[in-house]
Amino acid sequence: MTPCLAALCATLPRLGKALTLYTYPDNWRAFKAQIAAQYSGARLKVASNPPAFTFGQTNRAPAFLNNFPLGKVPAYQGDDGFCLFESNAIAHYLSNDALRGATPQAAAQVLQWVSFADAEIIPPASAWVFPTLGIMQFNKQATEQAKEEVKKVLAVLNQHLNTRTFLVGERVSLADISVVCSMLWLYKQVLEPSFRQPYPNVTRWFVTCVNQPQFKAVLGEVRLCEKMAQFDAKKFAEMQPKKETPQKKEKGGKEAAKPQEKKEKKKEEKKPAAAPAAEEMDECEAALAAEPKAKDPFAHLPKSTFVMDEFKRKYSNEDTLTVAIPHFWEHFDTEGYSIWYSQYKYSNELAATFMSCNLITGMFQRLDKLRKNAFASVILFGTNNDSCISGIWIFRGQDLAFTLSEDWQIDYESYDWRKMDPNSEECKTMVKEYFSWEGEFKHVGKPFNQGKIFK
Template identity: 40%
Template sequence: MPAKNGVDGTLYCYPNSSRAQLIQISAQYGGSDVKLASDFEFGVTNKSPAFTAKFPFGQVPAFESSAGCLNDTMAIASFVGGCDLRGGDEITRATITQFMNMAETKLFPAACQVLYPCWGLMPNNKNVVNKGHENIKNFMTVLDQHLLNRTYLVGESVTLADLSLAVYMRDLYTMILDENRRNSYVNVTRWFTTIMNQDEVTRVLGQTTLCVKPAQFDAKLFQQNNPKQQKNAAPKKEAAKKEAPKKEEAAPAPKKERSAPFSSLPAPKLNMDDFKRHYWNDPSEVIHKYFDDTFVDGEWSVWKVEYKYQSELVKTTKTNNLVKGMFQRLETMKKYAFGLMYIFGDEGDQRLAGIWLGRGGDNFFYEDTNWTIDIENFNCTKMDMNKPDEKALWTKFIDGGMDDWEGKQFEKDHIF
């Protein structure tokens, strides 16, 4: 799991908030332990006396830590993200702040003008929507020129400038900016996909799928979200109409549905969603306790995997892409498995190995033919959790303590 060397605290916000996601991603970079308040109810919790005593304005996101309470998205992201995301000198910090403010005051309002009608949160006022499109176009055009010869917005590494703009831009790229529109902003698109594919970002957001067909105003959804009060009116008397009996038609032959993976197995004691939730949010002892209390051999199994062709691993970027490509092709396996893939060693002499927890007692990669594409390139060894040395290897991976493999020092981790 990510090294925890930042700050610990509780984040209060409503579900699927891009502001909360920005804070969670920043915490990944800063090694901070940010837990979402599980009992938060928007409009209730943030209006309670206990909440307003800590956060007088009653707004969210709100962050509570031993160091104090914060009530602004960019301030919280900066606090939990650490000094590397904030910048190393005064002009760099000021420039990063400039882009963060643009994300909040220019990009976000324009995006809302376009996206809210698609979500049924706002009527389809064409003037408002067209103005939003115009503002987005102007913003993206300037940003595209800025990124002409730059990988990142400020400096030579990811900063809060990149994260704040990219997170606020994500819904536009997934819902509005189809290929034709993306071609107008090739530099922004290249930068956006670079940020979205950072490990720290995908851990929070998962994979980002670019828009194929732009979303439109959903009148039915808007009516559901904004129901009109019906006036009481006397019901009209209508003559009962007798329907002519319909001719019976031959029922079509039922389609043979493909059974879900592992559907023949009984319900397991260990719940994968719960396990992953513990892994990301709780200390190691909580993760191990949950595993020890719920793991049943045969319901789940643990496997060590080692890449067969280690001599081919000569460049870290290519090894990273190898793992990322594998994870993308295993997307449908996520609710059935959890994996840690580590890269060890310097360029030219690397090792790729990992540990996996998956459904059933056999090699779960072979449950679906779509999952076997990459695993054929790995030696897979089933681990016995009753053997101390094999249980110790599992524990060391979960604790983030795998510092070397065959004498090669840890270089990079990938988490499935």
């Protein structure tokens, strides 16, 4: 950060500027900025309710999109016209030097833990917690995997906090604020006493933080869950947008039209009754359910004869070598789909193997919306401090699917990609090896460690 920006940030509390944070109620991402403002003394106005801000309306208005092109919240605007989106940037801007890290080393450590929260905590926390809130369909395999990832995260934090009160230094920093907010719904929804018992240092630190006056001013009283919340199918169904059934054409002229008019009146009478229920949805990320469905990134492609879901069922439920792989080659559409080999670019930076596995899992979780049109088997080879990551990917179309959506572009540039010829012996061998997790893997030169499937 440049000296002039640092000076500007440091003077925010004294200037008393009109600082506005647009968000929806109980947005944990917005909490980061609000807590930072409590510590720095910045006078932050939170616009989260009508008429100041109506989620789904205000953030889609031309004036709002002119300042915040993505239309996402939280979004920050000062009376001097300075605007910011992305919660970490906003929280950083509203912090003081003590929160950001007073030395270059401390600042780097703060950034480390902010990144840790985004990459290691949020993906598994979302996969586990969102179904319990009714805003995501339950998947047993994904939930169990998320639980294991959360355990690894808690173990890392527990070890780090064994001799520390806070994550960086002797006082609360932006590192603590970010990690606490990313874990907030874990502790409120699913981390029951028996689950959190092996990680006493983390719970001690979390409770210490949320009971600081600056945290309490934003979060209120945080109650740790006593019983792990479970998926409620009825609640999930209620959260889904209602589909209107098309009206049938009536015959018989005016007389037949009268019953139809009565039906329409009844529908109009019911609409106001349903509105309050939607307005009362204030749980974490519940507002996302109101977002319109995004355009299908693959809509421009012609239909394919290869049914991805059918292959995935074979792969999940039947023998890989004798059933799934033969089925794949028998039905694979070389014009509608493509096969790619990926290799992680920065193998020299890979340390502990469990952290490398987290790297793979985190990427898969962030690509959840790509599942219907892709399949991948990615494997970690080697041992601690001497490993590499590579895999085989199947995509709809002939190009890398990541370029079709901004939501999919987070991790893929960390890999080298090579399109393969489905008719080559090399491709057939590698598909067999990566799909079955066994073989010589001559192109790797390291022992097989662990694989992960994106399906």
